Structure formats: structure tokens, C-alpha cells
Amino acid sequence: MACDCDFRKFVEEARTCRRFNQGAPLSGQDLDWLVECARLAPSARNQQELRFITVQSGKTLDALFPLTKWAGALKDWGGPAEGERPTGFIAVLVPENAGELIFYDAGIAVQTIQLAAHSKGFGCCIIKSFDVKKSAELLAVPQGMKIALILGLGVAVEKRVIADIPENGSLNYWRDADCVHHVPKRPLEALLVARF
Numbered sequence: 001m002a003c004d005c006d007f008r009k010f011v012e013e014a015r016t017c018r019r020f021n022q023g024a025p026l027s028g029q030d031l032d033w034l035v036e037c038a039r040l041a042p043s044a045r046n047q048q049e050l051r052f053i054t055v056q057s058g059k060t061l062d063a064l065f066p067l068t069k070w071a072g073a074l075k076d077w078g079g080p081a082e083g084e085r086p087t088g089f090i091a092v093l094v095p096e097n098a099g100e101l102i103f104y105d106a107g108i109a110v111q112t113i114q115l116a117a118h119s120k121g122f123g124c125c126i127i128k129s130f131d132v133k134k135s136a137e138l139l140a141v142p143q144g145m146k147i148a149l150i151l152g153l154g155v156a157v158e159k160r161v162i163a164d165i166p167e168n169g170s171l172n173y174w175r176d177a178d179c180v181h182h183v184p185k186r187p188l189e190a191l192l193v194a195r196f
């Protein structure tokens with residue numbers, strides 16, 4: 001069945017989000033629903049080896065937040081301030097001994113969650129930069145598994161827009177005086193190597 005929405009526009013708006021409404025925390029059901037969407041995503045050889053840990057507001061979330069690193073390119077910003085912090089996390093686990101195919105699965109799963117989150121007005125930040133050891137201890141990651149990515153989630157308050165690449169060619173995102181977050185994307189013609 002065709003979807004009655006402008007999917008390109010939807011994807012354009014589903015940008016990484018790093019500022020959230022902490023006063024409207026995500027519920028456990030919200031987080032379960034996001035994992036449910038990832039459950040239905042494609043999986044190499046349909047092995048479905050990813051596992052997930054959800055963290056909603058509370059002590060564990062408060063302890064996990066400082067183990068995550070946000071927006072390395074914004075040098076004068078120390079990450080989401082109190083009041084704008086994520087209100088949920090989802091850790092994506094992979095088997096320690098898995099082959100490279102598992103990382104395709106992980107990528108598909110996190111983008112599925114990011115799009116699912118956007119469909120509900122939630123923002124999502126995929127995070128690879130986190131304290132691997134402390135996060136695994138805190139979340140009691142089962143033996144034989146490791147955390148591949150952590151998703152920071154919450155009701156989105158940050159305005160994010162796509163930008164053209166500036167003349168100096170930098171791909172760094174930036175924030176303007178109104179705190180709007182700009183993300184430069186290469187044009188279609190730069191990506192399409194050939195058309196046969």
C-alpha cells in the first residue's frame with residue numbers, strides 16, 4: 001500500500017536531534033514501541049542477532065547521560081543542558097563474535113528507530129562516542145554481547161535544517177544565533193556516480 005506522505009520531506013526533517021523537552025519524558029511504552037519498529041527491520045540472513053536495552057527517566061538514565069558525548073563539532077557546546085537532556089536511551093547490542101554483517105543490521109535498526117521517533121515528534125541522536133566499559137557495566141550488558149550504538153531520545157525541541165555545503169567545503173554542522181542547527185549535505189549530483 002502506498003504511504004500517503006511526502007517521504008523525502010519526512011526524511012529531510014528527521015535530522016539528528018540533541019535538545020529535548022525534559023519536562024515531557026518518554027514512557028517505557030514509547031521506548032518499547034521504538035524497539036518494536038526495529039524488530040521489524042531487515043536483517044542479514046534474517047538472523048536477528050541485535051538486542052536492545054531501554055532506559056527511561058530515572059537513576060540509570062542520569063548515570064548513562066554523562067557517559068555519552070554529544071556534537072563533537074560544536075566546540076563551544078558541552079552537550080544538552082539541564083532541561084534539554086534526553087529522556088530515554090536505547091542501547092543496541094551486538095554479539096562480540098559477530099561478523100561484519102551485524103553492523104549493517106545495526107545501521108538499519110537505528111535509522112528505523114530514528115524515523116519511527118520522528119513520526120511521533122520525538123528526536124533521536126545516534127551515539128557512537130560513549131564510555132564503552134562504564135556503559136556496559138551500568139546497563140549489565142550480558143556476557144558475549146557489546147554495545148554497538150546508543151540512541152539518545154526525547155521529545156524534540158531543537159530546530160534542525162539541511163544546508164548547502166559552504167564555500168570552504170566543510171561538512172561540519174553548525175548552529176546559528178537563533179540556535180537553529182544546520183546540517184550541510186552534499187547535492188545529489190555529487191553522490192550519483194553514474195546513471196546507466
Ligand SMILES: Cc1cc2nc3c(=O)[nH]c(=O)nc-3n(C[C@H](O)[C@H](O)[C@H](O)COP(=O)(O)O)c2cc1C
Nearest residue numbers: 015016069070071072125126127128129130173183
Ligand atoms: C554511526 C553514527 C555515529 C554517531 N555518533 C554520534 C555521537 O557519538 N555523538 C553525536 O552527537 N552524534 C553522533 N552521530 C550523529 C551525526 O553527528 C549526525 O548524523 C551528522 O552530524 C549528520 O546529521 P544528521 O543526522 O542530521 O544528518 C552519529 C551518527 C552516526 C550515523
